[in-house]
Amino acid sequence: MKYLSRLLFMAMTACMLQPAMAATKKKFQNFKVSTYIRAQDVARMDDDKFLKSTWEVVSSQVDLDKIYLETHRDAFTVPEKTMLKVKKFFQSKGLEVGGGITYTRSEPTDFETYSYARADERKIVKEVAEYTARLFDDFILDDFFFIDLKNDDEIAAKGSKSWTEYRLRLMADAGRELVVNPAKAVNPKVKVIVKYPNWYDHFHGLGFNLEEEPAYFDGIWTGTETRDPGSAQHLQNYLSYNVVRYFDNIAPNKNGGGWVDAGGIHMSMDRYAEQLHLTMLSKTPEIILWNYMQLCDVKISPQQRAKWQDANSSFNYDEIVKPFVRNGKTITPTTLARYADVTLHQTDLLVGQLGNPIGLVSYKPYHSSGEDFLQNYLGMIGLPMDMHPEFLTDRQQILLTEQAAKDPQIVEKIKAQLRKGGDVIITTGLLKAIRSEIADVCELYCGDLKAIVNDFGYSGKSEREFIIPQVKYFTNDAWEVVSAGRPLNGGVSGYPILLRDTYSKGMLFVLTIPDDYGNLYDFPAGALNIIRRAMSKDLGVYIEGPSKVSLFPYDNKTMVVENFNDEAVSIRVVVCAKVGSMRNLLTGNQYSPAVIPAMPPMWGRNRFFGYPDGSTVFDINIPAHSYVGLGY
Secondary structure: OHHHHHHHHHHHHHHHOOHHHHOOOOOOOOOEEEEEEOHHHHHHOOOHHHHHHHHHHHHOOOOOOEEEEEEEEOOEEOOHHHHHHHHHHHHHOOOEEEEEEOOEEEOOOOOEEOOOOOHHHHHHHHHHHHHHHHHOOEEEEOOOOOOOOOOHHHHHHHOOOOHHHHHHHHHHHHHHHHHHHHHHHHOOOOEEEEEEOOOHHHHHHHOOOOOOHHHHOOEEEEEOOOOOOOOOOOOOOOHHHHHHHHHHHHOOOOEEEEEEOOOOOOOOHHHHHHHHHHHHHOOOOEEEEOOHHHHHHOEOOHHHOOHHHHHOOOOOHHHHOOOEEEOOEEEOOOEHHHHHHHHHHHHHHHHOOOOOEOOEEEEOOOOOOOOOOHHHHHHHOOOOEEEEOOOOOOOOEEEEOHHHHHOOOHHHHHHHHHHOOOEEEEEHHHHHHOHHHHOOOOOEEEEEEEEEEEEOHHHOEEEEEEEEEEEEEOEOOEEEEEEEEOOOOOOOOOEEEEEEEEEOOEEEEEEOOOOOHHHHHHOOHHHHHHHHHHOOOOOOEEEEOOOOEEEEEEOOOEEEEEEOOOOOEEEEEEEOOOOOOEEEOOOOOEEOOOOOOOOOHHHHHOOOOOOOOOOEEEEEEEOOOEEEEEEO
16 A cells, blocks of 8 residues: 555656646546635635735645636625636636625524525525626535525415425525526526535425426535534535435436535544545546635644554655645645645546446435434445435345335335345334334334343444344244344343345345444444345445445446545455456556355354355455555
8 A cells, every 4th residue: 555655646746747748638537626716705806916826825736627706605796897807817827717606694693594585685696696697607506505594584484384395495496586597597508506515314404405406407516525523514424425426316417526625624634635535436527625715725734644644544644745846846735735636636546447336225205304314324334325316126125214204105115126026124213114014014113112232242242332222023024134232142132233024025124223323333343244245235246344444336347445444454345256356446456366264054044144155255455544446
């Protein structure tokens, strides 16, 4: 890995030393890199000194293809004269230039939005859209096109509807009537894009309408910031990839890119780099580095060098902060713009070799809630996720969380999947939500009883105790695949972690979700290995090893395996076919198959232990906060 990191860095440096060649080639081969300037900062750029000095800092450290200039934010609109001046300046630098709007009255006041029940404020929203469309042929709405107000006018307009019902209808109509149609009346060729934030499981409660809006907006965009998982939103690293894939499935060919800010930089440079890298693993065509002034002002600091950097992780702080040569000039990196540039050039070398992302299909109906953001935790234990707003019928397996209870026909769809010989995996959250209905498939239930566990028997032990819901079932009607207790071996009680039952030609699984989803990371590797094998029938590959290691498979027999742990891990890649070798996509190094020892006789009693017939196993070591691209 140390050799790989230096090889990548030398390759990128060599490109920077050849300005004549760079002038004739794309800056990035597989995606665009852009940034965004807030309205208040655009206004400051009426000052030539500020405009030129900030551009010098940013452009010397990161390659950019496009810039978005915001016309309006926090009830302030940039004068047209200033907008035209700044637009012309960036066009003269060879950049594409688009527009942007943030429909807020006061971002510092709990992100106060406009009130769409008030005629005067609706008029402002419309006028801003028209103004922006006169200046640009495309513009993007920053992710505040929702409503969070409960003033007297909104209360009266809501009437007897729920807040969710009211807001979904209100904002779907407002987007069409106040933004898209007025903009196109002014500029028929304008493309109007709505950017959705990262908190997708809560959208419907504030009026983001994923069912209707993508149909009439010209494009959508994806917020992929995950920042610090311990902060307000508690978003897991995997979301930076997963949310793009979800929006891709909602609006095929309309999802324009990801969007990452500097949040999380206090944790380490790696935390920022991982968000950029994971966004691009989704194969999205563009990324916006939010925002221009962060690229200019967020300084490189030794505190951003994490302890694991001594082991030479994929994102190498020491190499990145060294002086480098660009266009014949020696540059000393000063801001996170340099982190972004190196990370994205490095990722660019990999993503061009990857096919289309694939994963375990998970059905999330429009406007559904329940077990919020759970799929991102599952992604962090090595289960590749592929979220869809429809119940797909062409897959061997489908995962259903509590969100699926939104669909009144969910049990009939479960039966149909099982009758054709497929698998259905349901979580304990869904089991509780449809207890009476699912009894027609399997008489089991999950009530309010809890258990404290730390021992998974032959599958290993966790390092801490945690709480799980108790799943109850009839003996010999359903069977435990993975169990846990306190203790389990030598103890007096145990509880299902993974339960299975048959129905017609198919198999129903129940996956027990701890009360704290983060305790999924405490499952021992032996238990995770069985769960991964059982849930990977559509993938042709799975991994074995500890949690906080993610698998990103693609349809051309390539994959990326990424380690989010603070220490190195040894993992096994199991290919469900006979293959002679596996190659590192960046170095070309070859891996030979591992020798698989014979399983003890006891393992034969459970079809989910051991390895599938005809499979090939490879042993891979991955440093802390690092990744490896593989092909077979």
